[in-house]
């Protein structure tokens with residue numbers, strides 16, 4: 001990985017236009033990695049800008065630079081010769097047309113086991129707790145200064161991808177990195193307040209409706225919940241308000257796999273999210289359904305109506321539980 005990291009430094013230094021981007025429906029790791037690297041490169045005088053297919057979720061808009069992220073399928077990229085993909089396991093997850101990548105160097109920074117190594121340069125470490133942790137290494141390697149803003153953004157990547165420092169990827173190194181980020185100015189309490197304790201009433205009402213759909217299967221080893229368009233409408237909420245709902249299912253004693261379903265971007269698709277506990281590998285489960293992710297957190301998008309998808313997923317979950 002270090003060779004690839006060095007190659008990326010060289011590519012950044014040689015570039016005349018750098019575009020930083022992350023996956024569709026970006027999460028805290030995608031956005032935090034993007035903003036941290038942006039702030040560091042910008043301060044270092046590099047020609048860098050940001051664009052994503054989807055907007056920055058409300059809970060991450062407190063991060064410095066979030067208003068500078070362009071959004072949409074069309075990317076203004078005339079002067080761009082280097083695209084850096086952050087936290088995306090495949091090129092399709094970025095959500096752009098193939099033409100964007102023609103004649104441009106693509107560098108990938110990621111930690112998903114399912115990553116297809118789709119870049120010209122692939123900085124991939126599946127042991128890293130977050131993509132932001134790799135961005136931290138890149139900033140160190142390039143000798144860029146770590147501002148309070150960049151430190152805060154990387155802290156968000158740790159916080160969200162380790163489920164607030166409690167999942168299996170929470171190693172001593174993660175806490176050492178967190179300490180370094182706090183020393184660089186990141187403030188854990190205001191950050192946690194912004195990410196977890198600034199939710200709307202609509203979000204809470206959606207949570208109530210979602211919990212009413214709880215269905216325990218496989219002798220209580222799997223937990224199922226979903227939201228639909230009707231619930232969004234009734235509670236005046238949207239897809240962003242589903243953040244964290246999946247973790248409620250996993251919190252139930254005896255549950256090994258939690259499944260959460262919500263409507264996809266078009267009328268004929270559903271987003272299916274998985275959380276695993278104990279020995280289950282929901283990353284492999286998601287891959288078998290056309291998606292990807294990590295051992296204990298993964299997901300996929302499936303075409304069809306709720307019932308047919310639910311049936312397919314139930315069969316796959318059954319196989320995964322063994």
Ligand SMILES: [Mn+2]
Pocket residue numbers: 029030087111130131161
């Ligand atoms: Mn991640």
